[in-house]
Amino acid sequence: xxxxxxxxxxxxxxxxxxxxxxxxxxxxxxxxxxxxxxxxxxxxxxxxxxxxxxxxxxxxxxxxxxxxxxxxxxxxxxxxxxxxxxxxxxxxxxxxxxxxxxxxxxxxxxxxxxxxxxxxxxxxxxxxxxxxxxxxxxxxxxxxxxxxxxxxxxxxxxxxxxxxxxxxxxxxxxxxxxxxxxxxxxxxxxxxxxxxxxxxxxxxxxxxxxxxxxxxxxxxxxxxxxxxxxxxxxxxxxxxxxxxxxxxxxxxxxxxxxxxxxxxxxxxxxxxxxxxxxxxxxxxxxxxxxxxxxxxxxxxxxxx
Amino acid sequence: xxxxxxxxxxxxxxxxxxxxxxxxxxxxxxxxxxxxxxxxxxxxxxxxxxxxxxxxxxxxxxxxxxxxxxxxxxxxxxxxxxxxxxxxxxxxxxxxxxxxxxxxxxxxxxxxxxxxxxxxxxxxxxxxxxxxxxxxxxxxxxxxxxxxxxxxxxxxxxxxxxxxxxxxxxxxxxxxxxxxxxxxxxxxxxxxxxxxxxxxxxxxxxxxxxxxxxxxxxxxxxxxxxxxxxxxxxxxxxxxxx
Ligand SMILES: Cc1cc2nc3c(=O)[nH]c(=O)nc-3n(C[C@H](O)[C@H](O)[C@H](O)COP(=O)(O)OP(=O)(O)OC[C@H]3O[C@@H](n4cnc5c(N)ncnc54)[C@H](O)[C@@H]3O)c2cc1C
Ligand SMILES: Cc1cc2nc3c(=O)[nH]c(=O)nc-3n(C[C@H](O)[C@H](O)[C@H](O)COP(=O)(O)O)c2cc1C
Ligand code: FES
Numbered sequence: 001x002x003x004x005x006x007x008x009x010x011x012x013x014x015x016x017x018x019x020x021x022x023x024x025x026x027x028x029x030x031x032x033x034x035x036x037x038x039x040x041x042x043x044x045x046x047x048x049x050x051x052x053x054x055x056x057x058x059x060x061x062x063x064x065x066x067x068x069x070x071x072x073x074x075x076x077x078x079x080x081x082x083x084x085x086x087x088x089x090x091x092x093x094x095x096x097x098x099x100x101x102x103x104x105x106x107x108x109x110x111x112x113x114x115x116x117x118x119x120x121x122x123x124x125x126x127x128x129x130x131x132x133x134x135x136x137x138x139x140x141x142x143x144x145x146x147x148x149x150x151x152x153x154x155x156x157x158x159x160x161x162x163x164x165x166x167x168x169x170x171x172x173x174x175x176x177x178x179x180x181x182x183x184x185x186x187x188x189x190x191x192x193x194x195x196x197x198x199x200x201x202x203x204x205x206x207x208x209x210x211x212x213x214x215x216x217x218x219x220x221x222x223x224x225x226x227x228x229x230x231x232x233x234x235x236x237x238x239x240x241x242x243x244x245x246x247x248x249x250x251x252x253x254x255x256x257x258x259x260x261x262x263x264x265x266x267x268x269x270x271x272x273x274x275x276x277x278x279x280x281x282x283x284x285x286x287x288x289x290x291x292x293x294x295x296x297x298x299x300x301x302x303x304x
Numbered sequence: 305x306x307x308x309x310x311x312x313x314x315x316x317x318x319x320x321x322x323x324x325x326x327x328x329x330x331x332x333x334x335x336x337x338x339x340x341x342x343x344x345x346x347x348x349x350x351x352x353x354x355x356x357x358x359x360x361x362x363x364x365x366x367x368x369x370x371x372x373x374x375x376x377x378x379x380x381x382x383x384x385x386x387x388x389x390x391x392x393x394x395x396x397x398x399x400x401x402x403x404x405x406x407x408x409x410x411x412x413x414x415x416x417x418x419x420x421x422x423x424x425x426x427x428x429x430x431x432x433x434x435x436x437x438x439x440x441x442x443x444x445x446x447x448x449x450x451x452x453x454x455x456x457x458x459x460x461x462x463x464x465x466x467x468x469x470x471x472x473x474x475x476x477x478x479x480x481x482x483x484x485x486x487x488x489x490x491x492x493x494x495x496x497x498x499x500x501x502x503x504x505x506x507x508x509x510x511x512x513x514x515x516x517x518x519x520x521x522x523x524x525x526x527x528x529x530x531x532x533x534x535x536x537x538x539x540x541x542x543x544x545x546x
Contacts, residue, residue, distance in 0.1 A: 021518065028516045028534075032305065044519070052522070052529050057510040059520035061350045066512060073519040073529060207510075217349060269513040270349055272307065272390065 001283050002293045005039070007238055007261050008161035008186045010095055010122050012039035014282060015251060015294060018275045019242050019265035020045055020099035020125065020165075021070065025084040029268070030091035033276045039261060041275075042097035042189075043080075043088070045127050046115065048107045050076040054132060060198040060207040065217025065244070066266055067196050069210035071132040072101055077111045085120050095122020097163070100154075101130055108140075108150050109157045116158035124160055126150060129167030129192035131214045138192075141167040144179035151183035163187035163240065168220075168227055169195045177231040188231060189240040189263065191224045217266035218244040225257050232258025232299050246271075248278050248285035255294065256301040305392050305515050306333055312385045313363060318445040319438075321370035323379050324416070326363050327387060334391035335359035337399070337421035338486075338506050338538040341366065342514040344388040345374045351390065352378070353511055353533075355417035355486065364391070367416035393514055394537050397421055397504055403481025404430055408454075409472045409495060411437040411487025417506065418486055419446050426453040433457070435475035437487070441465035473498060493546045503541045507532050 003014040018029070018041040025043050029035050053073035060067040074080065088096060098115040102108035112124050128141035128150055140146045147164065155162050164180040166173055168191040177188055193214020198207040206212075224243025231239060241254035242263025254262045267274035282294070291297055310329035318324045334341065334356060341364070342351035352374050358365035368378050381387070402425055410418035415436045425432045433456035438444050440463050450457050458475050459467030468474065473494045476483065483503035485495050492505040509532040512520030516534030523532060524545040530536060 022513075024517045024519075052524060053519065056521070056523065058522075059350075059510040059512045059518075061348065063349070065349055068512060068518065068520055070519045070522075073522055266349075269518050270351070272305065272513070272515060272517075 001286055002295070003282050003286070005261055005295045007240070008123060008163065010161070012261060014039045014279050015255065015259075015261040016275055016279050016282075017041055017097065017240060017261055017263050018268055019263035020127065022265040022268045025088050026092050027087060029272065029275070032272055035092055036094060037276055037279050040094055040097055040122060041092070042099050042125050042263070043084070044074050045072045045099045045101040045130060046074050046077050046080050046111055047072055047101050047103070048077055048111055050074065050079065054210040057207060057209055058213070060213060062196070062198070062215055062217065062219055065215055065219035066269070067198060067208060067213035067215050068193065069132045069208045069213035071210065072130055077114050081114060081118060085118055089120055096120050097123045097125050099125045099127050099165070101127045101133070103133070105150055105153050109153050112154045113157045116160050121160060123163050123187070124154070124158060125163045125165050125189055126154055127165045127192070129165050131167065131169060131193055131195045131212070132210060138167050138169060141176065142170050144175050147176050148179045148183035151180045151185050155184040161186035163189050165189035165192055167192045168223060168243075173227050174230050174234045177235050181235045181237050185237060187238045187240065188235065189242065190231060191220070191227055191243045194220055194223065216243065217270070218246055220244045221250060225253060228254060228259050229257040229301070232302065246274065248281035251278060251282065252285055252289060252291070252297065255297050256299070258299045258302065260298050305390055306330065307388065307390050310364065310387050310389050312381055312383050312387065315381075315383055318367065319443045321379065322367060322413075322443070322445060324357075324365060324367050325378070326365050327389070328363050329389070331359050331362055331364045331391065334364055336396035337417060337424050338396035339392065339394045340537065342390040342393060342511070343378070345377050347377065348374050350512065351514060353393075353514055355506065357416045357420045358423070367413070369413035390514060393533060395535065397484055397506070397538050399425060399428060401482060401502070401504065402430060402484060405479070405481045406430060406432050407475065407480035407483050408432050408434040409475065409483060409485040409487065409491070410434070411472055411491045414486030414488070414506070415446060418484070419449055421484055422450060422453045431455055433480065435460060435472040437461070437472040438466070439463070476500070496541055496544065496546065499541065504538050506537045507539060507544070508537070509533070
């Protein structure tokens, strides 16, 4: 049985990729299990300068998921390179995915170029879809022109594969996906979190200090799957499908919808061993559904 | 951190809506006043954080106060039921820095964790005194247990129906070596501002994971951003930017 897949020219032992913002820089999970069992993982969204993020509370619960309004807390790209990557190298020996965010095209380009130069980094995941920052992030991902501009400028400045991460908070994700492909994207990641809210009846105020946050977890899985399906029909570049993936069966569904690899986010928070358990459960699930070669089933649900 | 299935071996209400629950399972690495567990509550996505209130052999005690729907579920859990916990979370109180005569302040659901701390400090030979605060007389609990280990105990109620009227912060003063506290945020903040001696306090925050991965629980401190779940939940005087 073969679980390997190929993502933008780099082979992964399996398609399971812990999603950005739910896996830190790997250290917390490396203390629990050998994270080299993963295909790869995407580290926390990185900006030019250090960011505290939004004030708390920045977590709220939802039926089958959670809302977060963390707002890209990170130590800034220079500290990530100087402090986090050397630590990461100790526990993870495969190419890692660098998640890049910004508040201007220049910032995306600068951060991406710096991470492109790091030997640990295999892919650049350009996050134009964070719903929790104001004047950046999702602002670039809700309009086909600006999505294309970020993609084009970053592509021109780097050598490694550029995977653009899309937001579901748009009327037509397909047109944004196409426009990123036309601008040179090597792959697409979808979906980021869905803009959402909770109100505490006791205080009569939104639970999150930021008022809104991004919903993720099993609650969004069918929406994410539908979007992966639609985007697969429209583009020719590989897709990392994510949103609520929590089991090996979910991985197979995502691949059948058109994903080449699969992100696992919220599940890691609820269940610290989730990503490892999914990797371990894959062969059994493949046997159950008569799959010999995982890379053969990408888009399989579109036939007929 | 460790994940394990625990069985609710014994439970009793110490006060209305405040349930002491003894859970049997693998307690290795779980002990320490100020450390916490994340309990998986059937029917809810996120785990709930609770302070460890004692560890003896394979039995771990938590004391759960009714807050919302998850704690409501835990208060109704029958003996013999199973709960999945993440254990060994958080830094815990630094007992070495509490000194000979520490003053422990507990408010509301922060009272029981302070009892655990008092017991551990007494074992080390310290003479802890305590001040515990409640809303009203009916909520007062653990008085006898505190008296067993604390030569001096003051009880406060907000409405004055038991003990002294007012807040435990009234007990702050010079006569102690250090202050350790657990309770609502305004209480902790007042302690940080008013205590004449060094203090340690256990904070609460809404958590996504409880083990440092999501940055959901971060607060601002004098040393930069810190995660309540991993770098805390116990912080020291002057550290927290309230
Ligand atoms: C480190 C730590 C130790 C704690 N120790 C204890 C303890 O020993 N005994 C005790 O009774 N309570 C303790 N709490 C508070 C307890 O976690 C909350 O009361 C509980 O999570 C509420 O759950 P709920 O489903 O009833 O409330 P809901 O309001 O329905 O919960 C909704 C969401 O908000 C979260 N939440 C709500 N209130 C709090 C809060 N005060 N702190 C953190 N998250 C919250 C819940 O975990 C859940 O994710 C502690 C909290 C922390 C952070
Ligand atoms: C706490 C948290 C933080 C996140 N931070 C980032 C981030 O920094 N960059 C990013 O591209 N996506 C971020 N995301 C989005 C996830 O990577 C993922 O796209 C989304 O949560 C959907 O997957 P899931 O349902 O499996 O969680 C974050 C999600 C969560 C829950
Ligand atoms: S709750 Fe996830 S980092 Fe603290």
